[in-house]
Amino acid sequence: MINTSPIVETHNLSKSYGGMNRVHQVNLSVEKGQIFGFLGPNGAGKTTTLKMLLGLIKPSEGTVKVFGKDLTTHRPAILSQTGSLIESPSYYGHLTGLENMKVMQRLRNVPSKNIDEALKIVRLENQKHKQADQYSLGMKQRLGIAMALLAFPNLLVLDEPTNGLDPAGIGEIRELIKSLPGQYGITVLLSSHLLSEIEQIATSVGIISDGKLLFQGTMQSLQANNQATIRFQTSEPAKAEKLLLTHGYMPQVHGNQLILKYLRDEEVSKLNKALVEQSIPVTRIEEHKKSLEDIFLDLTGKERSL
CATH class of the missing domain: 3.30.70 (Alpha-Beta Plaits)
Structure with missing residues (x-):
């Protein structure tokens, strides 16, 4: 059997601000093809952890490996295969959805055909000539995901991707995320404070509270903890x-x-x-x-x- 290392692996990952531990010795392991749900109450340390995985903030302690490579020494190579949407989508409001995608395409240096494909996946192809300022909250969120998908990354990191969406919007994003591993070979790591959301979407789950990882495993193993x-x-x-x-x-x-x-x-x-x-x-x-x-x-x- 081929021994494939996890796509994301952290060892004793910690971050403290002013002597307070926001994230404390987290050992995450995300395997290829998973939809990994990172679950925890608001303020548990989810966003801080995701930012450390992308090198947006420096850990106080511990290591991050992505695609088997150390983040500190291989960050550009890792980020070229990674897409992310952290906190809220960034876009130019005065530009159309399509123009925003073109800016991102130049930054990521990917073929222009990727734009149409990514917009199609998030179902924005008919709204691409509309100014981003005029998009609904759900459309802005979908534009953010389209930008994250633009390079068809091996890893997609999404921070609370259904935040602020109405039930129909949540359903759409959920179905979109569920299709990514099978159709495009994309491994997804997403965070949420909503248990029901993770339950319906994730194949594996990590539960964090007060900066500590309390559980990590498949959804089935979490449910198996619970014999009637x-x-x-x-x-x-x-x-x-x-x-x-x-x-x-x-x-x-x-x-x-x-x-x-x-x-x-x-x-x-x-x-x-x-x-x-x-x-x-x-x-x-x-x-x-x-x-x-x-x-x-x-x-x-x-x-x-x-």
Whole structure:
């Protein structure tokens, strides 16, 4: 098997301002072809981390490798294969969408056919002769993404790409991002404070809070952290526990609830019958599964967004 190094790799990446750690010893690993969702509450250190990955700010400590190369020594080569949209799109308001793209094309030194292709991907080809000042918020955001796509980079870094968009705009950007790895071989690293957004778009996720990376892995592994349980509620938990033990089950007892690992419906029915036959009243049976939001809150101890 060919050993391919991650597209983005950081080691103990840290940034402090005035003695305060904004980002603390973050070890990120983004593999080729992933849509990596960088998730965390506002102020968690997401933008600071992304800026360090692009060399826009200098780390206080740690290293950044992109495409297997050290950012400090290979920054121009790395940036030539990278597209980014950090914070909000930059454009000349008095120029049209197309003119803005032409400016960027000259800066990036790429063929002019890339302009039409990038505008088509973000669905702005019919609005390209309109002044950028007259674009809606969603169109400005799409223009920013078109500029980031212009060189058809291997890596696209997007900071809160759906910020300030209406539901229709969010849906459009989401579908656009999801198509990039398959159609164009572009690896995407995007940040968001919205759990629902990352859940619908990302294949892998990193969760950051107060500058520390709390979780990193696939969406499936995040969801697998969350096995469903069955809870029996009874006014006689001690007697119920004894009976379940004789049936070979190992319940956890919390107050008047007995918590069991996930059971099939037939098993639930069988245990309920056994309890009732021994005159142990069952007042409630429920399946309990944490939502991804609960897992996120457990990890960060913070509300998901305000």
